[in-house]
Amino acid sequence: MTVRERIEELELKILSPYAAKSRNADREREELPCEFRTAFQRDRDRVIHSKSFRRLKHKTQVYISPGDHYRMRMTHSLEVAQISRTIARGLMLNEDLTEAIALAHDVGHTPFGHSGEYALQDILGQFRHNEQSLRVVEYLEKEGRGLNLTLEVKDGILNHTGDQEPITLEGCIVRAGDRIAYLCHDYDDGLRAGMLKCADLPTGVSKVLGHNPSEMITVMVADIITQSADKSEVRMSPAVRQAMDEFRQFMFAKIYHSQDLEHDRKKAKYVIHKLYEYFLANPEELPTDYREREDRWGLSTTVVDYIAGLTDQYAIHLFHHLFIPSTWGGSGSERWKKECI
Structure with a gap:
């Protein structure tokens, strides 16, 4: 029995019956299995080693040309992966699949964050970063050959935002983890930039989630784990869901649509x-x-x-x-x- 086969057997024994199992992973183009890594582990590694992932370290999250301590797309993706893996572990779901989706979900994002996305929407009439992320891993990476990721990972990338829900609970976790990460960390960056103060938070948000970004993450992650345990869906309690929605409205008004930016x-x-x-x-x-x-x-x-x-x-x-x-005789x-x- 190979190392990979032992891991696949272990998944069957310890993971939730609702978890995606590596041995059932499906690719559009068949490949010989790896002796040591499961299909989802290979997907994660392919994403990390891709050019599109490396470029995320120089792509805006919210603030264009920010200082050293503000989030960029790569740090956001790493934070989404950390939050999502915590939830997946708490629910005994597949952490490797969760991490692969989280790390890859924004690889198609434009320069200048959503401003770049909106510019391409203006030009084309239709452009969404989640669809471009899927296009990157399917067709653009590896000189046009793509990464040949599993269908489960590609579905999670495409449906981390938008109207369609992912087909796996792991994908649903990343969908929730992405929102938790960008709200709390963009709020943290807003505090650092002096655009926000803790006292600005609506009472309904601070009462349920708290004021501190770390505390907010903990409350929402704990709520998802508690509410979703042994269930076939990823969900929040009504109180935390309402507070999160109010928090999101606050962030759009004060940061994402701020006149200062x-x-x-x-x-x-x-x-x-x-x-x-x-x-x-x-x-x-x-x-x-x-x-x-x-x-x-x-x-x-x-x-x-x-x-x-x-x-x-x-x-x-x-x-x-x-x-x-430019001056004559330049570079x-x-x-x-x-x-x-």
Whole structure:
């Protein structure tokens, strides 16, 4: 019996009957099984080693060009994974599947956070970061071969937000863990930035969840574990659910739609619009591997794939190179092409 087979046997013995089991994992393209890792462990490792995951360390969470101690997409994804694994362990569900979904859920996010996403929505009429994340792992990674992740992980990525619920409880955990993480940690960053004070929290939120971000996470995680134990769904108590919804409304009013951040959001959207217009008119300026994809996906989709994959700083670098005059004898007009994602 291999190490992987022992782990699969252990899952059958100790995990909840509602847990997804590694031995039942399904891939679109069949592969020889690993001797040591389960299918979900392999998925997690593929995500961690992917270029799209590495780029998350330079992509905005909420604050554009923040200081060293503010969240970026990678730290957010790591925090979602930690919160979600805690819930999965408490419910005796599959931690490896949970972690793989959590780490991959935002790999398709644009530069400049949701401002970049909204800019591409304006351009295309339809663009969602969860759908782009699925596209990244299915088609764009590994020079177009994709990561060939399990269907369970891909479903969790696609349905971590939106109207459709994930097919696994592990996916439902990440859906809840993502919301807990971004609310509490964006609140924490808001306190650090001086945009919020603990006293600003609505009474209904502070009374149920508390004021401290760590305390808030603990309350919501504990409530999910208590309310969902031995059940076929992931749920919260009505009181905590109501407090969380009120907390979310507060964060949208005070942070996500704050007028204090509107100027930077507009500038970020402008950069995205101008880059899209430029590369649509000048496709020969795209990196070679993207130009080769045009026949398969069409020019507009290829340009969107390129722009969505950029980090914040590289998008700004491109904009500066393409639209801002520079002194003669600068760093060279070809260098930026060689630094493509």
